[in-house]
């Protein structure tokens with residue numbers, strides 16, 4: 001049938017419609033599909049992985065997913081991920097406090113309840129392989145408007161030198177005007193100090209600070225005056241010696257409050273044990289391993305939610321108790337990056353912090369002399385006002401004493417952040433920072449993980465505070481130490497975004513585990529409350545795609561500093577380097593216990609002889625992974641061993 005003009009017009013219209021539909025609706029998705037397919041093919045190609053590595057998301061069974069706040073590699077080769085209440089107040093209220101044991105060898109998982117809320121405490125591995133966790137959450141914050149009862153800090157004074165005074169939770173403090181406030185948790189006020197002098201004894205009152213809340217709600221119980229409070233129900237002779245000195249009682253925002261409790265996790269029995277309480281409650285403390293095997297606790301919010309004013313204390317793993325170092329009073333904001341250095345009795349404060357503290361105190365990096373408590377500033381760091389939520393780590397073998405400070409942002413919810421990487425050589429007589437390469441974008445919360453080939457993975461983070469404005473970076477870089485501040489090469493991009501409450505760890509098989517992320521919002525416009533990221537993701541560095549790895553067929557379980565140890569390997573000629581990487585822990589992108597130690601080696605017919613450095617400052621006692629690295633930078637699987645020796649752990 002011949003086509004009429006009208007039919008031809010209709011047919012043409014259909015054709016146009018079909019093309020329009022294809023172009024307008026189907027074509028972009030089709031092109032998107034093709035682009036994704038091409039991208040997948042690229043990132044899974046051997047050539048790409050040899051250059052950039054690859055990421056794999058780990059599937060954890062739904063019942064074993066946790067809000068990973070803290071991560072630690074244990075001598076058993078398993079990873080402990082600690083959530084506590086995991087920044088969920090309902091889990092805090094119901095005491096559903098969690099930790100998850102994850103075995104990277106087979107992906108198996110096991111949930112282990114934790115005995116107290118370790119959420120936002122500090123952690124580090126002890127020389128004997130136990131994980132020490134100290135501090136955590138005694139109480140969640142109450143934001144402006146959520147405070148119903150006036151509250152504040154009450155210093156409870158005891159002037160009696162003969163007896164300690166328990167102050168149980170619920171003790172009532174009465175103001176001169178008759179307003180009543182109740183303490184929220186138990187406290188014990190030690191006896192007053194009595195000092196003999198030539199004219200007789202002088203008694204100095206002891207004191208403990210407790211948090212108190214008004215018995216009656218509302219503004220009527222606000223008391224702006226600092227004054228002395230009586231303790232209700234005490235006989236008169238006792239109330240002369242035991243009383244409160246109250247700070248202003250207000251309806252202001254109340255910060256998180258820390259606990260003084262501490263626990264160890266036994267990596268063999270896989271159980272938690274309570275150890276001695278700290279002298280101070282701490283939320284957001286840093287636990288720094290010292291060269292003699294003890295652990296130093298610094299900073300944190302105390303039991304009333306105030307930043308500790310420089311109080312420093314030491315954990316002794318032999319007695320499992322804490323002792324305040326009253327001579328060490330440097331003030332640090334929370335989660336300070338404080339590292340043990342090769343300099344005798346000097347710690348390095350990298351200036352990195354996370355959480356709380358004013359802009360004008362404790363923000364300058366420097367060397368902290370533990371003999372005289374002085375902090376000598378280390379100059380030259382760029383963007384010195386952008387150190388909140390930054391990262392710091394030794395780069396290359398710790399013998400080089402070179403540390404990088406990476407990224408960071410302004411304090412509080414500042415939208416400012418920096419791409420800066422600066423490096424300091426602490427071996428120099430007057431150390432100073434020099435510029436390194438810039439990250440591809442300004443970055444808060446970068447995860448820094450030292451690798452056995454002397455490079456460092458820098459991954460994830462976000463541009464804005466807690467990923468606001470959908471600002472997570474799906475980016476990673478490999479940092480290569482070297483002259484002029486080192487260089488960066490591109491690493492494969494992670495699939496999962498990570499900002500606040502994230503951590504990364506090197507695994508014995510040479511891969512890197514990343515966990516956690518706690519965005520404030522889930523959407524670009526900051527309207528939908530954020531969801532905690534419970535997926536794990538593992539990075540396989542380029543060296544895992546460059547052919548067969550050197551093999552360790554036999555190596556000792558324990559070595560001593562200064563020892564020479566035989567490590568059997570089928571191809572000794574291949575081995576170029578040997579490294580010890582300390583089993584590390586991480587929280588809030590703060591990891592002060594990771595370090596790589598270079599070992600001198602000699603090849604033999606059966607393997608290599610490695611020399612364990614003699615200095616405890618280079619290789620403090622504890623558990624390490626031994627890696628043999630070949631001429632192409634390919635490491636063996638890490639062999640976990642214990643390093644001990646004279647002058648080290650007080651346990652030995």
Ligand SMILES: [Cu+2]
Pocket residue numbers: 119120501588
């Ligand atoms: Cu936190």
